[in-house]
Amino acid sequence: MGSDFYQLSILPFAGIIIKICRAYTNSQxxxxxxxxxxxxxxxRSKDNFNKESEWSTWIYRISLNVCLTYLKRRKKGDKEIVSxxxxxxxxxxxxxxxxxxxxxxxxxxKHLSETDRAVILLYLEEKxxxxxxxxxxxxxxxxxxxxxxxxxxxxxxxxxxx
Amino acid sequence: xxxxxxxxxxxxxxxxAHLSAPKINDLYNxxxxxxxxxxxxxxxINIKAIIVGSLIMFLTMSLVGAPFxxxxxxxxxxxLIIIAKKExxxxxxxxxxxSSYDYLMSFNNWLKSSIGVYSGYYKIFYPMFFLGMATQxxxxxxxxxxIALLVEVFPTGMIILGQPYYILLxxxxxxxxxxRYAEAIYQWDLNMVYGxxxxxxxxxxxxxxxxxx
Numbered sequence: 254m255g256s257d258f259y260q261l262s263i264l265p266f267a268g269i270i271i272k273i274c275r276a277y278t279n280s281q282x283x284x285x286x287x288x289x290x291x292x293x294x295x296x297r298s299k300d301n302f303n304k305e306s307e308w309s310t311w312i313y314r315i316s317l318n319v320c321l322t323y324l325k326r327r328k329k330g331d332k333e334i335v336s337x338x339x340x341x342x343x344x345x346x347x348x349x350x351x352x353x354x355x356x357x358x359x360x361x362x363k364h365l366s367e368t369d370r371a372v373i374l375l376y377l378e379e380k381x382x383x384x385x386x387x388x389x390x391x392x393x394x395x396x397x398x399x400x401x402x403x404x405x406x407x408x409x410x411x412x413x414x415x
Numbered sequence: 416x417x418x419x420x421x422x423x424x425x426x427x428x429x430x431x432a433h434l435s436a437p438k439i440n441d442l443y444n445x446x447x448x449x450x451x452x453x454x455x456x457x458x459x460i461n462i463k464a465i466i467v468g469s470l471i472m473f474l475t476m477s478l479v480g481a482p483f484x485x486x487x488x489x490x491x492x493x494x495l496i497i498i499a500k501k502e503x504x505x506x507x508x509x510x511x512x513x514s515s516y517d518y519l520m521s522f523n524n525w526l527k528s529s530i531g532v533y534s535g536y537y538k539i540f541y542p543m544f545f546l547g548m549a550t551q552x553x554x555x556x557x558x559x560x561x562i563a564l565l566v567e568v569f570p571t572g573m574i575i576l577g578q579p580y581y582i583l584l585x586x587x588x589x590x591x592x593x594x595r596y597a598e599a600i601y602q603w604d605l606n607m608v609y610g611x612x613x614x615x616x617x618x619x620x621x622x623x624x625x626x627x628x
Binding site for chain 1: 418420421423424426427428434436437439440442443445447448449450451453510511512513514515516517518519522612615616618619622623625626627628
């Protein structure tokens with residue numbers, strides 16, 4: 254990858270990638286793998302960017318699509334396994350985020366289905382229902398209902414942990 | 416809990432230090448861990464392996480005195496090369512910049528169509544491959560000796576194409592078994608490697624379809 258492309262087109266949006274990858278990974282090592290994969294795919298897909306949407310929206314899409322179809326290596330051997338297949342007890346809230354509250358929130362998010370994780374991440378990033386529907390490819394009418402349901406689940410989980 | 420999740424998120428990321436990007440090492444040469452890329456790579460490797468394999472097969476068979484079998488196997492492998500090349504071309508349209516639902520759907524459609532095309536050919540390939548190998552075994556010197564022994568134990572007057580009928584019957588049965596289970600063998604192999612990913616994909620699509628209703 255040309256370092257210019259990374260510096261100019263990816264790094265300013267690294268926050269988006271970090272926030273999404275964190276929701277789909279359970280360790281620092283996996284997080285770094287996912288982050289690099291997303292960067293690789295953004296670079297590979299750059300010629301397909303048609304400028305109909307914003308570059309940041311493109312990054313959201315690629316980040317989510319990569320996280321949804323990522324293969325993770327086993328620690329021993331070379332075969333891949335499906336991402337997010339670690340048992341619950343393996344979920345270790347990485348130390349990358351200093352804030353306990355954020356770690357607590359991510360811990361709750363990781364208990365959601367993969368689609369719900371995508372929806373809530375976009376909502377927390379202050380995307381409109383239309384933008385969320387556009388990025389995920391869903392119906393705008395259902396997004397509001399789904400967000401309400403997800404928020405209830407998150408609050409319930411966080412309150413239980415308190 | 417006193418804060419809303421929105422406030423937790425906003426305040427948690429106010430400090431940019433919480434968002435430091437990991438180091439990128441030699442990204443350009445990094446191997447992708449995405450299933451689409453993995454399958455594309457598999458097709459590329461398939462093409463190369465088939466070309467090399469068929470040449471090796473032809474040379475080896477020629478050296479052991481069975482050049483026609485080598486040529487026969489080469490001919491069986493050529494359609495696999497063509498299929499792999501065609502499937503690889505189709506996968507190019509899978510842009511990761513689509514909406515998640517569209518991306519997963521186009522990936523799923525491509526996957527199903529590719530598996531269908533490969534399964535279809537393996538239904539021909541496996542039985543034909545078995546038939547070629549078995550025929551070669553029958554006409555070989557060792558095979559001839561074995562058949563002569565069999566005829567001594569199970570004598571028969573029913574000779575077809577110079578062979579006792581039960582040999583041809585076994586050949587036909589073997590071919591039918593391979594034809595019947597070719598798809599299952601291919602599916603089993605595929606599921607061993609990607610089964611969990613396929614299941615995850617189905618679940619994701621089902622979930623997203625609910626959101627679209």
